[in-house]
Amino acid sequence: QTNLFNNTGRDSFAIDQIGGDVNGYIYNDWTYSRHAQQARNNGWHFHTYIWDQTGSNSWETQRMLNYFLPRLQQPRGAIVALDYEAGASWNVEANTDAILTGMRQIKNAGYAPMLYSYRPYLQAHVDVNRVLAEFPNSIWVAGYQSGLSVWPNFGYFPSMNGVAIWQYSDYGGQQDLNVDLTGITQNGYTNHSTGAYNAPKVQQPKPTQPAQNRSNQADTYT
DSSP states (O other): OOOOOOSSSOOOEEEEEEEEEETTEEEEOTTHHHHHHHHHHHTOEEEEEEEEEOTTOHHHHHHHHHHHGGGOOSOTTSEEEEEOOSOOOSOHHHHHHHHHHHHHHHHHTTSEEEEEEEHHHHHHHOOHHHHHHHSTTOEEEEOOOSSOOSSOOGGGOOOOTTEEEEEEEOGGGTOOEEEESSSGGGTTSSTTOOTTOOOOOOOOOOTTOOOTTOOOOOOOOO
16 A cells, blocks of 8 residues: 555544564565655654564564664654554563563653554453553554444444544455544644653543544555
8 A cells, every 4th residue: 555545534644664573574564664754744753652562582582673763754742553363472571571572672862662463362362451551542553443444433332441532444444444432643743742752641432423533544455
């Protein structure tokens, strides 16, 4: 996917893949710079995610971030999310150690760390409570609703603690759609944003709750 789309007509942020690490092999996503420029042209807040298939290997997680953090095309304080949905080991605590090692490195570099995955994978492979104890409301969770509406239907919300962003649709494979539940996508783009950002505590959305007038925009996975 070479272009970002303003699906709702009110989109305000994009979270794009810079590349990733698959069991020690680091790769770049060639669309990253293009999407960063498109987001700037649209006046959107641009953020980054990294495919994190390092399993329980904390050293490899650090090596991956040493490579990607200097290559970010976003302001300090903006989101850097670890996309952890493949390659986990059988050792939940070791997986969690590697994730926390990465999130601390992101925070120390001056960015807002997040953990992306889908609920069953997190529940099976990660001690989410440990992550949230150190990084409250830092979860970006995927859970797709049915149909092709560009607006989130909270009846499909994958309820779990600490969710700041919900990825609610891939819009028929065209582009993933997300809703910001806490205002975290403003981080890095306000005078008061810092890499140590803690999103405010929020109640889980109710099925009838609207999207809080925040627009929904993210990248297309590759």
